[in-house]
Structures are given as C-alpha cells and as structure tokens.
Amino acid sequence: MIAYNRQSLDNLHLQKEAREAFEKKILTAEEVDRIHAAYPYHFYLPNFFIRIGLFALTVIAAACGLGIFLLMGLDSSSGITATLIIYGIMAYYALELFVCKQKMYGSGVDDALLWIASTLIFEGINFSGSNSLSPTLESALICILALIGMLRYADRVMTLVAYGELLLCVYYLVSAWGPAARAILPFMIMAISIGCYFWFTTLHAKTSLRRYRSNFMLLRGATLVSLYLSGNYFVLHELNTAVAGNPAPVTLGWLWWLFTAAIPVFYIAKGLQKKEVLFLWTGMALVAGSISTFRYYYHVLPGELAMIIAGIVLIAGVYGLTRYLRTPRMGFTAAAPDYPHLLENLPVEGLIIAESFNSIAVQPADTGVHFGGGTTGGGGAGGQY
Amino acid sequence: MHNSTYKKLHAEGLISDATLQHAEAFETNRLFSLFWEMRLLLYLGVLLLTAGLGILVYKNIDTIGHQAVLAFIALVTTGSFYYCLRKKALFGWELVNAPTPFFDYILLLGCLSLLIFLGYLQYAYGVFGDNYGLATFIPMIILFTAAYFFDHLGVLSLAITNLAAWAGIAITPMTILREGNFDSPRLIYTGLLLGAILLAMGHLTVQRRLKPHFEITYTNFGLHLFFIAALAGLFTFDKGWFLWFAGLIAAGFFCYTRAMARRSFYFVVVIILYAYIALCDAVIRLLTATYWRDASALYLAFLYFIGSAIGIIFLLMRINRQLKNP
Numbered sequence: 001m002i003a004y005n006r007q008s009l010d011n012l013h014l015q016k017e018a019r020e021a022f023e024k025k026i027l028t029a030e031e032v033d034r035i036h037a038a039y040p041y042h043f044y045l046p047n048f049f050i051r052i053g054l055f056a057l058t059v060i061a062a063a064c065g066l067g068i069f070l071l072m073g074l075d076s077s078s079g080i081t082a083t084l085i086i087y088g089i090m091a092y093y094a095l096e097l098f099v100c101k102q103k104m105y106g107s108g109v110d111d112a113l114l115w116i117a118s119t120l121i122f123e124g125i126n127f128s129g130s131n132s133l134s135p136t137l138e139s140a141l142i143c144i145l146a147l148i149g150m151l152r153y154a155d156r157v158m159t160l161v162a163y164g165e166l167l168l169c170v171y172y173l174v175s176a177w178g179p180a181a182r183a184i185l186p187f188m189i190m191a192i193s194i195g196c197y198f199w200f201t202t203l204h205a206k207t208s209l210r211r212y213r214s215n216f217m218l219l220r221g222a223t224l225v226s227l228y229l230s231g232n233y234f235v236l237h238e239l240n241t242a243v244a245g246n247p248a249p250v251t252l253g254w255l256w257w258l259f260t261a262a263i264p265v266f267y268i269a270k271g272l273q274k275k276e277v278l279f280l281w282t283g284m285a286l287v288a289g290s291i292s293t294f295r296y297y298y299h300v301l302p303g304e305l306a307m308i309i310a311g312i313v314l315i316a317g318v319y320g321l322t323r324y325l326r327t328p329r330m331g332f333t334a335a336a337p338d339y340p341h342l343l344e345n346l347p348v349e350g351l352i353i354a355e356s357f358n359s360i361a362v363q364p365a366d367t368g369v370h371f372g373g374g375t376t377g378g379g380g381a382g383g384q385y
Numbered sequence: 386m387h388n389s390t391y392k393k394l395h396a397e398g399l400i401s402d403a404t405l406q407h408a409e410a411f412e413t414n415r416l417f418s419l420f421w422e423m424r425l426l427l428y429l430g431v432l433l434l435t436a437g438l439g440i441l442v443y444k445n446i447d448t449i450g451h452q453a454v455l456a457f458i459a460l461v462t463t464g465s466f467y468y469c470l471r472k473k474a475l476f477g478w479e480l481v482n483a484p485t486p487f488f489d490y491i492l493l494l495g496c497l498s499l500l501i502f503l504g505y506l507q508y509a510y511g512v513f514g515d516n517y518g519l520a521t522f523i524p525m526i527i528l529f530t531a532a533y534f535f536d537h538l539g540v541l542s543l544a545i546t547n548l549a550a551w552a553g554i555a556i557t558p559m560t561i562l563r564e565g566n567f568d569s570p571r572l573i574y575t576g577l578l579l580g581a582i583l584l585a586m587g588h589l590t591v592q593r594r595l596k597p598h599f600e601i602t603y604t605n606f607g608l609h610l611f612f613i614a615a616l617a618g619l620f621t622f623d624k625g626w627f628l629w630f631a632g633l634i635a636a637g638f639f640c641y642t643r644a645m646a647r648r649s650f651y652f653v654v655v656i657i658l659y660a661y662i663a664l665c666d667a668v669i670r671l672l673t674a675t676y677w678r679d680a681s682a683l684y685l686a687f688l689y690f691i692g693s694a695i696g697i698i699f700l701l702m703r704i705n706r707q708l709k710n711p
Contacts, residue, residue: 046705047650047708047709060694064686064690303437304440306437307436308441310430315427315430315431318423321419332419333416353428354539354545357493357543
C-alpha cells in the first residue's frame with residue numbers, strides 16, 4: 001500500500017537510529033559507517049530547509065500551471081470542475097512518478113504534490129453542481145482523501161486531518177438527529193477517542209505497520225486532545241450556543257468542569273508515571289487550555305495579578321525542581337538530553353524570546369513612552385511601553 | 386534503538402561485543418530528561434510575570450499603591466541580578482555555558498524587570514527628558530552589556546531588536562508581517578544600513594573571536610533586515626528600480642558565496658528565495674512595460690513562473706547535493 005520502497009524505509013529508519021545512538025555515544029563512528037554501508041537507502045531526501053524551499057516552489061509552479069489551464073477559455077462551472085479534477089489527477093500521477101522513478105521521499109516536491117492533488121480533487125467535487133456538498137459529506141470526502149495521503153504516502157499532517165474530519169463527520173451526522181442525540185454527542189466523541197487511543201496504541205506496536213509508526217504516534221496525541229476537547233466546558237458551551245442559538249448554561253455543568261480540570265492533570269501524572277513525552281506535553285498544553293477556560297467564565301483575580309502569581313509559582317516551582325533533580329531521582333534528570341536536535345544551531349530560542357518579549361523590552365523611539373493595554377488571560381500578551 | 390536491534394546488528398558483525406554491552410546498560414539505566422519541559426515552564430513563568438508586572442504598573446499609575454509595585458519590581462530586578470552575579474561562570478570571549486537553564490531565564494527576568502522599571506521612571510518623572518532616543522538607547526546598552534557579560538543569546542536578540550527600535554524600525558518576524566512598515570524611503574535606507582551593520586558585526590564577531598557563537602544571531606537578523614529593506618526599495622522606487630535590482634542580486638551573490646562556504650542550508654535557501662522574489666518583480670515589471678495592452682502578458686507571466694520555479698527547484702536540488710557531499 002505504501003508508495004515508497006519498503007526496504008529503503010526500513011534502512012533509513014535504522015540509519016537514523018544508528019546516528020542517534022552515535023550521538024548518545026553508544027556506537028562508534030566506524031560502527032555507524034558499517035551500518036550505513038550494510039543498510040543503504042535509495043531516496044532523494046534533501047535537507048530540511050531545502051525541503052521547505054522545494055515545497056514553496058512546487059506550489060508556485062503548479063498554481064501557475066493551473067492558472068494557464070483555467071485561462072484557456074473555461075467559463076462554465078462544469079468546465080472548471082473538470083479542470084480541477086483532471087489537474088488533481090495529473091498531480092497524483094506526477095507524485096507517483098516522482099516517488100517511484102525519482103525515489104523522492106519527504107523532498108518537498110512530493111509533499112507539495114500530495115497536497116495539491118488532494119485539495120484540487122476536493123475543490124473540484126465540491127464545486128460541481130449548484131448545490132454544494134452538505135457538511136457531513138464534505139468532511140467524509142476530506143477524510144477519505146486524507147486517508148489516501150496517510151496510507152499511501154504516510155503523510156503526517158494528512159493523518160491528523162483524516163482523524164479531525166472523521167470526528168467532524170460524526171459530529172455533523174449525529175447533531176442532525178435531534179436534541180436527544182446532541183445530548184449524548186460529547187459522550188460519543190469521548191468513547192470514540194478512548195477506543196481510538198487503544199486501537200492506535202495497538203497498531204503502533206505492530207511490527208508489520210512499523211512504517212506508519214510516526215503516524216500512529218501523532219494519532220495517539222490527537223485522541224488525547226479530542227478526548228479533552230469533547231469534555232471541555234468552553235467547547236461544549238460554544239457548540240451548544242451555536243446549535244441552539246441561546247447562550248444558556250450547559251446541562252451537567254459540574255461534570256464538564258470536572259473533565260476540564262481533571263483530564264490535563266491525569267495526562268501529566270500518566271506521562272510522569274510512564275515516562276512518556278506524549279502524555280506529558282499534551283497535558284502541559286492542556287493545562288493552559290483549562291486555565292484559559294476557567295478564566296473565561298470566572299474572574300476571581302484581575303488578569304495581571306493572576307499572571308504575576310502564576311509566573312512566580314512557575315519560576316519557584318522550576319527552581320525547586322532544579323535543586324531536587326541536581327542528582328537524578330526516580331529516573332528523572334534536569335540535564336539536557338545528550339542528543340542534539342534539528343534546530344540546535346539556529347537562533348530559534350533567541351528569536352522566540354525577542355518576539356514574545358518585544359512588547360515589554362522595546363520602547364518605541366518616535367512616540368515616546370506610553371503605557372498601552374495588554375490583554376488578559378493565558379500567556380502571550382504583555383503591556384506595551 | 387531497541388535491544389533486539391542491537392542484538393541483530395551484533396549477530397551480523399556490525400557492532401562489537403563491548404558496544405552491545407554498553408548499549409544494553411544504557412537502555413536499562415536510561416534517564417528521562419525534563420530539560421525542555423523545565424525550560425518551557427520557565428519561559429512561561431518569566432513571560433507571565435513580566436507581562437503581569439507591566440500591566441500592574443500601568444493600572445496603578447495614579448494610586449498610592451504604585452510605590453509598592455515599584456518596590457516590588459526593584460526587588461525582582463535586584464534579586465535576579467544578585468542570583469546571576471553569584472552563579473555566573475568566569476567571563477570569557479568564547480562560549481560560556483550557563484550553569485543551569487534556570488540561570489538563563491532569571492537573567493532574562495532581571496533584564497526585563499529593569500526595563501519595566503526604567504520605562505516607569507521615564508513615564509512618571511521623565512528622567513530622560515523629552516529625548517526619546519535616549520529612552521531606547523539606555524535599555525539597548527543595558528541589554529547588550531548583559532548579553533555579552535552573561536553570554537545570553539536571548540538577551541542579545543532583545544538588544545538587537547532594541548537597536549532596530551532605536552533606529553525606528555521593528556524587526557521581529559511578526560511585527561514585520563503585521564505592519565509591513567517599509568513604506569517610506571527613510572525606513573528603507575535605515576533598514577539597509579542597519580542590516581549591513583549587523584552583517585558586518587556578525588563577520589567581526591567571528592574574525593576577532595569576540596563571542597563567535599553570537600555570529601548566527603547577528604547574521605540572521607542582518608540578512609533578513611537587509612533583504613527585506615532591499616526588496617521594499619525595489620518595490621517602492623519606480624525610477625531606477627533596475628539599480629535596486631542589480632544591487633540586490635549583487636549583495637545576494639556575495640552573501641550566497643559566504644553561506645555556501647560555511648555550508649549553511651538555511652542561509653543559502655533564504656538568500657535564493659529573496660533573490661528569486663527580486664527576479665520575479667523585475668520580470669513582471671518588464672512584462673507589464675512591454676505587453677501591458679495584451680492578455681498575452683498574463684500567459685507569459687504564468688509561463689515564466691512555471692519555468693523559473695522549476696529552474697530554482699533544480700538549482701536547490703543541485704545545491705543540496707553539493708552541500709551534502711563536499
């Protein structure tokens with residue numbers, strides 16, 4: 001099913017692992033070289049930044065090609081539909097050629113062609129006829145196209161799109177059944193999320209599906225997020241308002257508040273207990289979501305005081321943790337991981353700092369110093385000087 | 386890598402006995418690093434605390450409580466700098482590693498709260514008078530000093546941002562995208578000059594071995610600023626646009642050879658894309674000048690884009706090969 005050469009995929013994975021093991025100083029350089037020689041791969045696999053450049057340029061070239069097609073006197077809507085779909089199929093064909101003949105893998109060109117092909121075919125079908133697709137059909141169609149992208153090309157973003165559209169499809173389908181069905185919808189999404197989590201975890205462990213491992217890893221993360229969102233008070237309240245039209249409090253409010261508060265904590269605890277990054281980071285991100293949800297409905301403290309207190313608690317907490325982990329305890333350490341990562345040699349952290357603290361640190365020269373409003377809640381906003 | 390993989394590689398004679406034992410010991414005694422998690426939490430903590438303090442001062446500006454707020458900010462500042470001075474490693478012109486991630490962010494906290502304090506002093510008492518240049522100049526000096534003294538790339542980035550603000554331009558990525566404020570000739574020339582200065586700083590940093598690891602930060606800001614300003618010049622000035630184009634391509638070629646020499650994929654791709662945008666602008670100008678009455682200009686433009694994009698794709702693929710296999 002997968003378009004790429006399987007042997008090369010396996011060998012590439014092994015080479016990557018060997019390089020990581022070398023960076024952890026387990027393997028020697030000669031051993032890595034021997035492994036590379038014994039397990040070669042035949043992919044055109046460029047550097048990350050070259051990939052981004054190739055992606056952008058492929059999109060430009062394909063868009064202009066489409067432009068010429070559309071310029072060639074196609075005025076009727078059925079003509080446009082046909083052009084879009086034919087062009088999409090051509091993009092798929094080009095993609096197959098590049099993957100099978102040119103051995104491209106994650107080269108930017110193949111990524112771009114996959115997205116172009118899927119988008120155009122979807123737009124073509126959606127454009128056809130005066131009555132466009134119903135939301136249910138629309139999301140089902142996107143789900144199928146994204147599923148092709150996942151199964152045939154192991155594309156990671158397509159994987160996430162497929163899962164998201166699956167849930168949307170269920171949502172549209174069930175909410176059309178009436179108020180009773182809408183009442184149990186959150187529980188259905190929760191059940192689907194939990195079921196999918198265990199299913200994807202099983203699939204992730206299967207050797208026969210090893211080439212989809214990163215996809216299943218992402219899907220596991222997505223199920224964690226969808227489980228949280230289906231029980232989040234803010235999400236339910238907003239959806240309820242959108243469907244029913246009146247912003248009434250949600251029934252069973254206490255239950256949703258319980259889920260909103262407990263699920264992130266549960267994830268973090270699970271992540272620490274199982275030493276699993278996925279749970280830990282999802283949990284940390286969702287804590288921020290829960291705090292924002294809470295502050296959206298209850299203003300117990302002025303925003304700035306809440307920010308100051310949260311800031312102090314965070315800094316003090318990490319200080320305590322740094323001291324506590326000065327010698328590793330219970331398998332945890334505060335030291336940097338021993339393998340470098342992709343962005344290590346680029347000024348990314350500095351740039352993030354400059355970007356986010358800009359409003360605090362920079363005082364505009366032309367207008368003089370004036371205090372401006374900052375927004376409340378969450379993180380990210382600051383007072384302007 | 387799993388133990389089974391190591392065993393398989395060992396059975397095939399690709400790795401030695403010692404490596405296999407080492408690997409098995411490593412995988413069983415493996416520690417779970419909380420390094421990035423702690424960094425993220427510290428970053429959030431500093432962000433929340435400084436933003437909160439900024440708003441608090443602003444809200445309490447006319448009340449009796451603002452003295453207390455100010456005292457608190459002063460306390461945070463002195464506390465942070467006291468901690469950093471006590472913990473810091475000996476100064477050196479090479480890379481000095483921070484003792485802990487904690488140190489990095491406390492330094493950041495100290496710098497930012499000092500700036501909030503100064504900002505307040507200027508607002509309430511006008512200590513720098515009406516000289517607004519001075520009001521950005523002093524923080525900039527503080528930030529540069531702290532960046533070099535404590536060896537901190539984040540503070541250096543803030544200092545460069547401040548330098549640009551002092552010159553009257555915003556140079557962080559989001560502000561450039563949001564405001565796109567290179568519309569007046571003064572800003573364009575300032576941007577060009579500042580970009581060139583930053584590139585020169587990057588060059589000197591390496592050549593004189595004055596904190597050579599700061600180079601990439603200078604070059605990154607300098608390169609983007611220079612080329613964005615040059616592109617703005619190309620777009621803005623209809624008279625003499627060809628000079629701008631030629632200058633931009635020449636500068637691009639100069640930077641390109643340097644980026645190739647240091648084998649930086651990132652800078653090479655960035656420079657090529659900037660030069661490509663300039664080329665597209667030039668071609669569109671020529672097309673509209675020649676064929677402006679005609680729909681064929683549109684066809685030609687499309688054909689040009691297809692051809693040039695494919696051309697650059699091949700160029701990038703070639704560069705990738707060159708940089709990967711020296």
